[in-house]
Amino acid sequence: MDTREKTYRKAFVPNALVYKVAQVKISKDDRILDIGCGVDEYHPKRLRSHGYTCDGIDLSRPDLTARGKYDVILLSNVLNVQTNIKDLEDTLNLLMQYVNVGTTIIWNYPNTPRKMNITDDSMKAYVLDRIWQGDYGHYHERLGGSWRGVYVTTVV
Helix, strand or coil, X not given: CCCCCCCCCXXXXXXXXXXXXXXXXXXXXXXXXXXXXXXXXXXXXXXHHCXXXXXXXXXXXXXCCCCCCCCEEEECCCHHHCCCHHHHHHHHHHHHCCCCCCCEEEEECCCCCCCCCCCHHHHHHHHHHHHHHCCCCEEEEECCHHHCCEEEEEEC
């Protein structure tokens, strides 16, 4: 079991930007995975209640499992709470277990809390480099306006 401390702010979960973007980007036909869904699986439960197929996994819930490849993967406030490069690499390796050509990854790297001193551009480089290491290409978009700080990366 992973012993990393989980940063979980229940007050922010209902307003998480990754999920607001996901509501525009996903369809009922998509298989969705929420990495770092939290102890209560807030967003996977919410998406399932609206007819979506959504699994969630979280360090605090070893009973939750993910199987196969997914069409959409959500990472909301996950990368910013990694405490060191090894944990970040482990998280990205976990992510890569579930991607395939066509998978859309919706993720963020908010300014707070950040547990490592890595810039936005450096984090983007880590994520995109890990996709390249998996022999995939990508189409990458950084959103602005009210969705500022959310990234949409499609594996090609």
